[in-house]
Amino acid sequence: MRPALLEVLRCPVCSSELAVDGDELACGSCGGRFSVEDGVPRMLDDRLPGIAEKRRELEAWPEKARAEGWYGEDDSTDLLLPSVPWDDPTWSANEHSFNLLLKRHVRPGLRVLEVGAARCWGALHLVPRGVEYVATDILADPVIGLGRGAFYERHVGPFERVQADGENLPFAPGSFDLVYCVASLHHALDPHRMVKEMARVARRGGVVAALNEGTRAPGASEDNPQQESEKAYGINEHVHTVWSYVGAFLAARIAITRLEQAEGYDVIGQRRRLRHVLRVPLVGRTAATLLTQNLSEYSGITIFGRKVV
């Protein structure tokens, strides 16, 4: 852990500054103590709201991965992410949306926070672009969680990893220029709270983005059959409408700058009527996205915004 990280790190319970005390970080205000393991500060605390459900989720991911046979280090695939060498709609939507983020919002020297980074594949693309990247997740697992970041560090150089709850981020206000997540906001027990936290730790005018969050049409069931297996393991899966995400962004005082189908427009452009809507100057893409979001039972959305105040 570098001194620059300690400068912005705060107690997740009471937001106070922390002091190094031996191998631990100590909060002088509420008595919280946080270990640092393999350079990764462990900033979960039993006093955080919903901590039992979050601890259950972080046990559940490796259990599910083992049962399904994907708990293992696959160096060649991990060096391609978010691109994968097989047909996978989730990864291709991640790739489309992450490329938008890289192209439009990433510049050398930016301080970037990822919430729900899992293996930290974002580092592959951000660190070589001269960004100060901090990866966070509740999952610190060595193979499918933040621990796997050590593999990426060997390839791209050092970056920071912090085990943290996105609904209670252990950082000072205004610490980052860009705060984003990929398919993680829908895991929040309270998505409004997570977006508010992402906005709090962004600087004024900074970018806040949620990439490829699963959505449902307003009339569709909150029980998405595709999430059943995760839920059975104790993973906190939810599916919200696009309007609920828009509401969370606006409530956190983030002005939405772009709302896009997570997979881009090629798929919806194959539908004749939507193809016509897409061609309408200026508003066509947003209109086609909102129509798709309201008409498709389940879909995915990518939202970019800027913190206003």
Ligand SMILES: C[S@@+](CC[C@H](N)C(=O)[O-])C[C@H]1O[C@@H](n2cnc3c(N)ncnc32)[C@H](O)[C@@H]1O
């Ligand atoms: C579907 S995975 C996506 C992981 C990664 N962004 C990717 O695309 O490979 C969701 C991630 O969100 C993390 N997560 C769930 N609840 C969280 C929370 N409250 N705070 C931070 N991360 C959380 C999970 O541990 C998991 O790594």
Ligand SMILES: [Zn+2]
């Ligand atoms: Zn404290």
